[in-house]
Amino acid sequence: MQEAVTAYYQKLLKTGFEHIGKLENASIFLETFGEVSPVCGNTDDFLYLYIQVVNNIIFDIKYQCISDPITNVTIEILCTLVKGKTLDEAALIKEDAFSQFLGCKDELLREKAKFLLELLGRGIIRYKTQTA
Amino acid sequence: MDSRKSIEECRENFPSLKRQRKGKPPIYLDNACTTMVPRQVIEAIQEYYTEYPSCSGTRSRHWFAQEVSERIEGNSGKGIKGPRRIIAEFINAGSEKEIIFTMNTTHALNMVALGFPFQPGDVVLLTDKEHNSNLLPWLKLQKTGRIKVDFTVPNEQDDFDLDAFERKMKTDRVRLVSMAYTSNITGYTIPAKEITKIAHQYGALVLLDGAQTAPHQTIDVQNLDVDFLAFSLHKMCGPRGVGVLYGKKELLGQNPHEEDEADHVIAPVIQGGGTVANSTYHYYTLMLPPYRFEAGIQNYPAQIASGVAVQYLQQIGMDRIREHEGSLNHFLTEELINRYGDTGWFRIIGPQNASQRGGILTFEVKRPNALGIAAELSEKNNVMIRDGVFCVHPYFNEKFGQEWTRPISHSEHRMVYRVSCYFYNTMDECRIFLETLDEIFKERGYI
Structure with a gap:
């Protein structure tokens, strides 16, 4: 991990993970699991992402997860970046925004961000289809 | 030392221990899962x-x-x-x-x-x-x-x-x-x-x-x-x-x-x-x-x-194997307890006395995102240990609760890791494991 990522993670450990939690009746619920083999009980990482949409705006966003630190940092940044944005604005966010947020370029951060943005994108499309 | 093989001589018999990745040898501490194979066994096959x-x-x-x-x-x-x-x-x-x-x-x-x-x-x-x-x-x-x-x-x-x-x-x-x-x-x-x-x-x-x-x-x-x-x-x-x-x-x-x-x-x-x-x-x-x-x-x-x-x-001697594993486990136990015993989030599972645990040392890390430490040990220094529940799901489900792998709060995150030694492991390998673990804990802000 790059120093900036480590520093941000350590800050979260001290101040708390701002977006952790669960939203009842979330407009969009997304989940993803790790690819660790369950043979013999290697517990896998997971992410539950809850998004509350009001008037096409991401009014609130919460998550539950167990992951590696860099993934958790990426999830926190995603929450910060999309909260208060319209769904269309959120769908336009790119991986670079994560690097800019931390002020560093980290390839792993970029990979994780790409994965999460794709997940979010699928959730937004599904929500729009269901509410159209 | 008697006429039997020394640990160093034994290690020479294991081709897998001579491999290198990123210029470093393997440090294999997953022996409770599967052990390495000496040349003599490979030749018989x-x-x-x-x-x-x-x-x-x-x-x-x-x-x-x-x-x-x-x-x-x-x-x-x-x-x-x-x-x-x-x-x-x-x-x-x-x-x-x-x-x-x-x-x-x-x-x-x-x-x-x-x-x-x-x-x-x-x-x-x-x-x-x-x-x-x-x-x-x-x-x-x-x-x-x-x-x-x-x-x-x-x-x-x-x-x-x-x-x-x-x-x-x-x-x-x-x-x-x-x-x-x-x-x-x-x-x-x-x-x-x-x-x-x-x-x-x-x-x-x-x-x-x-x-x-x-x-x-x-x-x-x-x-x-x-x-x-x-x-x-x-x-x-x-x-x-x-x-x-x-x-x-x-x-x-x-x-x-x-x-x-x-x-x-x-x-x-x-x-x-x-x-x-x-x-x-x-x-x-x-x-x-x-x-x-x-x-x-x-x-x-x-x-x-x-x-x-x-x-x-x-040829090595079962008593000697047991004694060697025991000395490694004593060292690891003492070091880990000295370093993290008072943190409140690190705990050795089972008897605290190493002499009752043979070559096995299993510990729990109860910190946010406690997963992935085994993979990091391998990535950083080729240190190979095991994480998970070791095919004993009921024990951990009972101990931690059925939902322990899907906690709501980060304060409930935990993971279990097992270090298991065999006769070919050395004190130096144990030291590298400890140093690498320390580095990971520091990077993660646990210490």
Whole structure:
């Protein structure tokens, strides 16, 4: 991990993970699991992402997860970046925004961000289809 | 130092330990899962495939088949001791006919579970830390209504509670006691001799899952008076895909017709080629043990190499292996406790005294995102340990709660890691593990 990522993670450990939690009746619920083999009980990482949409705006966003630190940092940044944005604005966010947020370029951060943005994108499309 | 091989000399025998990645050697501390393989064992396997890759002389009468048979059953005239005899001597069995080759420990345990003549209402008694291999076969039988499964509970120090065990024996209709001789979580070895004595007093038989014992300490089945013992060669420098079921001669049957056997004799579960003396369109007569339990073409190279692996361990000395592992575990335990014992989020699982844990050290990390440390150790310095629940799901589900892998709060995040040493590990390797773990904890902001 790059120093900036480590520093941000350590800050979260001290101040708390701002977006952790669960939203009842979330407009969009997304989940993803790790690819660790369950043979013999290697517990896998997971992410539950809850998004509350009001008037096409991401009014609130919460998550539950167990992951590696860099993934958790990426999830926190995603929450910060999309909260208060319209769904269309959120769908336009790119991986670079994560690097800019931390002020560093980290390839792993970029990979994780790409994965999460794709997940979010699928959730937004599904929500729009269901509410159209 | 005596004339036996030093640890450094032993390490020279392991090609996998000489590999490098990113300019660094492997630090293999996942031996409770599978051990590394010495050159001698690899050569024995290679020799089979190169020189006499045929079936054995129990099937064919030709030159190659005779060579296979000689290497499995031995030939005293030629000074060849077969693996069946080597293994029988290794555990001090009364006869090599009491040694049945299986695929692994799981296979061996299932052979007893499925072949034992249980009566409805019989109880099989387990500990609370059984590997799935010694749990699922019994739960499956319980589902069919043939048996009831019950568990003994350890005392507050997590040691085996002989009084609690005896109370179970008094009140339950226990027909079989089936227990992990050494826990793959804690490394704790149960008092098997006392357990067997009590079980026999109440008319029950005893099956020991010796997968984590046979590689690390001397086992004397006659002294223990245990009825069955299962173990795998892949955890003791041997080939993969071969295990052993030891059974007392009188429990393996002597009658060619299994239906005429006494009610304590296990029946062969898988039958076919190699297990029968004769068959008609209507009936068959069985071979004597151990052959009646070894159906189909056998894993001959692995069986031959298993003898080589056991001899390799004997050459080092089982007492010496145990002592070496113990000293590594003492060092690791002391260091980890000194460094993290007061944090509140680091805890060694099982007895805190390293001398009760053989070469196994399992610890819990209860910090946000405690996952992934094993992968990071490997990535940073080729340190290989294990994470997860080690095939003992019920123990952790009970201890941490069913939902422990999906916590809502980060304060409930936890993960369990197991370090397991063998005779070829060194203090330097342990130091690198400790330093790398420290680095990861620092990076993660845990310390």
